[in-house]
Amino acid sequence: SAVISQKPSRDICQRGTSLTIQCQVDSQVTMMFWYRQQPGQSLTLIATANQGSEATYESGFVIDKFPISRPNLTFSTLTVSNLSPEDSSIYLCSVSSWVGDYGYTFGSGTRLTVV
Amino acid sequence: RKEVEQDPGPFNVPEGATVAFNCTYSNSASQSFFWYRQDCRKEPKLLMSVYSSGNEDGRFTAQLNRASQYISLLIRDSKLSDSATYLCVVKDNNDMRFGAGTRLTVKP
Numbered sequence: 295s296a297v298i299s300q301k302p303s304r305d306i307c308q309r310g311t312s313l314t315i316q317c318q319v320d321s322q323v324t325m326m327f328w329y330r331q332q333p334g335q336s337l338t339l340i341a342t343a344n345q346g347s348e349a350t351y352e353s354g355f356v357i358d359k360f361p362i363s364r365p366n367l368t369f370s371t372l373t374v375s376n377l378s379p380e381d382s383s384i385y386l387c388s389v390s391s392w393v394g395d396y397g398y399t400f401g402s403g404t405r406l407t408v409v
Numbered sequence: 410r411k412e413v414e415q416d417p418g419p420f421n422v423p424e425g426a427t428v429a430f431n432c433t434y435s436n437s438a439s440q441s442f443f444w445y446r447q448d449c450r451k452e453p454k455l456l457m458s459v460y461s462s463g464n465e466d467g468r469f470t471a472q473l474n475r476a477s478q479y480i481s482l483l484i485r486d487s488k489l490s491d492s493a494t495y496l497c498v499v500k501d502n503n504d505m506r507f508g509a510g511t512r513l514t515v516k517p
Binding site for chain 2: 390
């Protein structure tokens, strides 16, 4: 299955600033996915990152707040903009895996705290 | 109604116990089903896929009932290392929908 390197693993940011999270995959993948996991909650899909086209956002998530780049088939970034304490969460990237009937493999996550 | 609903938990069981988790899903057209395990402060990891015929992997047995839109996970002979949150996941096309998770704590 794919191996994903996600950076940073954690960060503490000031209100109003932005954080960019990077995910590097060791193989080419068509789609990458960005999730948010708030404390004590399950995962919520933010958007699907497509190579060569704009990301597809889920209801409640907008490009201005969560711009995504996907310059090639092995790399994607998610930026969380204009940070507020409500953005404190874990952010995870994932890709579809050839293991286990096309389940998803996840990066190790980025724990964001906004102060 | 939530797309994927799980037992609220938490489950606290002694070592060696058998524990079962249940999950229901709302989209009858869902195509694939999984159980993921998430350790504290870690990313979710695939535990096993769930097939209509039921499938077993060591101490873990997963079952799917499409007519009732119901998925289950049975863990036999619980180990301390089984302590984690178990996520029921349903796949519709390329969208993975996650349950809120059931926390299991296995105690000595």
